[in-house]
Amino acid sequence: MNLKELGYTTRLQEYRRANQLEDFQLGRVIAEHKERYVVQTSEKTFNAEITGNLRFSAQGREDFPAVGDWVALQTYDADAAIIHKVLPRFSMLTRQAVGKYGEIQIIAANIDVAFIVQAIDRDFNLNRMERYLSLCNHSVIQPVILLSKTDLADKMQLEETIIQIQKRVKNTAVLPLSSETKDGYEQLEQFLEPYKTYCFLGSSGVGKSTVVNHLAGSEVLKTSAISSSTQKGRHTTSHRELIVLPNKSIVIDTPGMREIGLTDNADGIELTYDEISELAKQCRFNDCSHTSEKGCAVLRAVEDEMISEAMLENYKKLLREQLHFSSSVKEKRQKSKERGKMIKAILNEKKRDKFYD
Template sequence: MSFPTASSEASSVSHPLAPYGWDDAWEAEFAPYAAQGLLPGRVVRVDRGQCDVAVPGGTVRADTEFVVPRDPMKVVCTGDWAAVDPGGDPQYVRTLLPRRTAFVRSTSSKRSEGQVLAANVDHAIIAVPLAVELDLGRVERFLALAWESGAQPLVVLTKADLVPDPTGLSYLVEDVETSAPGVQVLAVSSATGEGVDVLSALVAGGTSVLLGVSGAGKSTLANALLGEDVMEVQATRDADGKGRHTTTTRNLLVLPGGGVLIDTPGLRGVGLWDAGQGVGQVFAEIEELAEGCRFHDCAHGSEPGCAVLAALEDGSLSERRLESYRKLLRENQRIVAKTDARLRAEIARDWRLKAAEGRAAMEAKRGRIR
């Protein structure tokens, strides 16, 4: 394994794009395009076939005509690193550098397509408002997508000032920690500044994407991290804590304490997209229990020798947690099956076997009755 030299480190730090996350690895990746006279740049905003790109000389507006792939997973996205024309009117994005990570969800379309929400992300900040009752199932869903993306998840409980009782706040943090193994959970208040300095230190030196439902306080939190009111903020309804989508596009912003932040619009739906490993990571304790089951293909339903059901019975595993695990596994399997013919055939075969077993059981029961 080779390590960058002091001179190469100095060159990447002094590069005009260093505040946007440029490093030696990106420089090496870009070398062939540099030889062609193209400019490196990071996509900071995408809008209707055009995008704003931060290049060494500033920010330019560029057309994406030359990078319109058939695969919707490869369209230009906020956070992408690109090779851009050095001049011209308009300027064009010629190609994208391979992504290190990508936060992907399934679209609401019937075609079962994935949508990349942010590219080349190091930290996935999941904003959960304390203004309303915690939805742990939604937190687990976001976490599954975050782990699958390759980024390190971080759960931020926003509007902590609305929970004045320190004991009550600590209980809420513990509840989320139970649903987020291996993930730091941080209570933050943009109004009082509680936890903002800790969050700033955690996200410095990398790219973070800010995710959550509308009304989660993402734009307010982004302003707190930026130290100024850059993102527009709108009030939420007292009844349910929901608000209108203040942020309408995904924007990449340079943080004063180091690192960059991608703010996203509030997400009404976060469908899984081939996130089997992410689901396993979120429910690591259930996956570990499953290794002790008598049968390797145990469905944790009524099988004898099921370690998961044993944990459910002795109270070390909650019913809610197991049901959430089953729900996300089923959803992910449906999504994958839509694009995997072999898996579809396996699912159909399993259903036929279960149907046959059910019919045989009914016939045996009727025979006993006669």
């Protein structure tokens, strides 16, 4: 396999040359297991770890490698290597790290197109769909909505669901898809260009791994059925994994995500809700909260049924969440700065005591 088949570009080549990384091997992270990485080079696959210096200098989780990253590495055994540097990303999908205050989790890096997968039966949720769209728009990643398991709906339900999506989501392709009847796969395959990277996002059980297996022409990922007792998906995909398809396009499958907390995604939210953002410019007050203010153009649009109340409420909810995350990060950084000052003061005091002794 050559590097081009993994998505290597002239921009990466120029960066490698300009930063004198030509003595290192170059590879792409294809899987991650608790800070152990599987890296594919042009020669073979290596199990890799990061250097102590890279770990020490990291300001946050986003400074560590992620699936989809290009890395400079040095091999020291038949299948082992050390990662010395993560090359610049042109895109990065992130969410709030679950259960970790003010921290970011990288979903995947260097993505061209993200397929947002929702099943037409139990999983369909417009609010969640808009969350995913905000993540994509923040990272300037083209989103495409895959409406899966359409064999479980009749023609009228399918048409009504697509209309629902198109009323809430503008300028985004919607592809109905059935892995049972294979309807929609021809249209999906037309999206997949050689050497570009595609990511599949969605809850457990919506059929992401099944779609990837079909595109790959073999069962490269494990799949499982929906639980009959809970009607919830099972976490078949336990980690992110990059796969090169027969047509030379590259896909990343991700574990199902129940929580999609936004990070510093204000611009992504504004792009997702561009209709509301434009209306807000016509509001009487610059700091209008679109709740009860007189002269609010957004509330007037809701009354005139130009936009739905549900859409406005989700917009305000995502903005509140984003502001809370930003304030959490600011508070965390302030505490870290104060702790650093305190440690420095203690060390200086110890130096003075040692001098006088």
